[in-house]
Amino acid sequence: MAINQVQTRAGPVEAEVTGTGIPILILHGSPGGIDAARTMSHFLDKHVFQCICLSRPGYLNTSLSRTHRSIDDEADLVAALLDALQIPRVGVLAWSGGGGVAYQLAARHPQRVFAMVAIAAVSKAWIAPKTPLAERVMFGTKFGAKVVDFMSAKVPEHVVQGALEGEGSLRGEELETLAKQVMEDPAQRQVVLEMASTVNVGGPRKEGWLNDVKNFAAIKSLGLEQVQCPVLLVHGDADTDAVPSYSEDAHARLPLSILVMMPRGTHLCFYAHPQAREVQAQATKFFWDHAQRP
Incomplete structure (x- = not known):
């Protein structure tokens, strides 16, 4: 139903x-x-x-x-x-x-x-933490939402790594290793990319x-x-x-x-x-x- x-x-x-x-x-x-x-x-x-x-x-x-x-x-x-x-x-x-x-x-x-x-x-x-201007534009405006959707389609690896970096303390090789693992797993990649399009705080x-x-x-x-x-x-x-x-x-x-x-x-x-x-x-x-x- x-x-x-x-x-x-x-x-x-x-x-x-x-x-x-x-x-x-x-x-x-x-x-x-x-x-x-x-x-x-x-x-x-x-x-x-x-x-x-x-x-x-x-x-x-x-x-x-x-x-x-x-x-x-x-x-x-x-x-x-x-x-x-x-x-x-x-x-x-x-x-x-x-x-x-x-x-x-x-x-x-x-x-x-x-x-x-x-x-x-x-x-x-x-x-709620204070967010830098660039993040407010990317995740708080219609323009930012379009950019995220475009990047998810064209350079999904950047969106995945950016999401993991923004949601945790992993950096350097540790972050890159996890991002690679997520990109190689269709289910995990799908969740991260789909979630990226739902976190815009505008509109x-x-x-x-x-x-x-x-x-x-x-x-x-x-x-x-x-x-x-x-x-x-x-x-x-x-x-x-x-x-x-x-x-x-x-x-x-x-x-x-x-x-x-x-x-x-x-x-x-x-x-x-x-x-x-x-x-x-x-x-x-x-x-x-x-x-x-x-």
């Missing part, structure tokens, strides 16, 4: 449901959109898992309410989406900025989430990005201690976008969690790393195992 716009009691949401089987809700990062959620779901077998992809509030075609703009509000909106789709319980796959709403969904609506895989997920206050993603930045800076608690479902935390120890302490602190506070720290992994390590397939298989089994439990 494919859906573009779902009407919920809390407002319309750009969403689609693909595949059959165990329902997995995909929560993209910041910035992002339904396109980023689709890319996140590539590793899930659509004959085994039903993927619910959406654009979070303020991204692409999910409007941001004038009055209900908090992370709590977003969690309630997601619950309303599940109601509209008549899906009682889901596994949650959240990456980076999607972590806040994932934790709040599980804390506020515990009966709706049977398990969570949280990748480099925000679990406490996050302050139809601007409102969501600015709201996320404001909300993340003001985080006091995401109710991690109230999360009843098991959580698989995945993080790279070379991540500079969301530093490893986000998952380490979450692991210490969550009642049921497993922490997987990927060596020399960047913010993209779940999808672009020598151990990516192994950890993806672990995540798949995690969802499968916990979906079978009452």
Whole structure:
């Protein structure tokens, strides 16, 4: 079943449901959109898992309410989406900025989430770093978006290496080795290139990005201690976008969690790393195992 716009009691949401089987809700990062959620779901077998992809509030075609703009509000909106789709319980796959709403969904609506895989997920206050002018042009304007798309088509190796460099502390030979490995793996290359086209903070993603930045800076608690479902935390120890302490602190506070720290992994390590397939298989089994439990 494919859906573009779902009407919920809390407002319309750009969403689609693909595949059959165990329902997995995909929560993209910041910035992002339904396109980023689709890319996140590539590793899930659509004959085994039903993927619910959406654009979070303020991204692409999910409007941001004038009055209900908090992370709590977003969690309630997601619950309303599940109601509209008549899906009682889901596994949650959240990456980076999607972590806040994932934790709040599980804390506020515990009966709706049977398990969570949280990748480099925000679990406490996050302050957006200041970006150089060149980056603001490349990832904040229509011109920059066109340049990224052109480079992805003509010189994808530069886009891949630039993404890995920008999302971690790898440099020199270590960075070049990982970039080469990613370029030689069709699935990993595809994810990095697709993600590069979803991280522009301007245009139809601007409102969501600015709201996320404001909300993340003001985080006091995401109710991690109230999360009843098991959580698989995945993080790279070379991540500079969301530093490893986000998952380490979450692991210490969550009642049921497993922490997987990927060596020399960047913010993209779940999808672009020598151990990516192994950890993806672990995540798949995690969802499968916990979906079978009452």
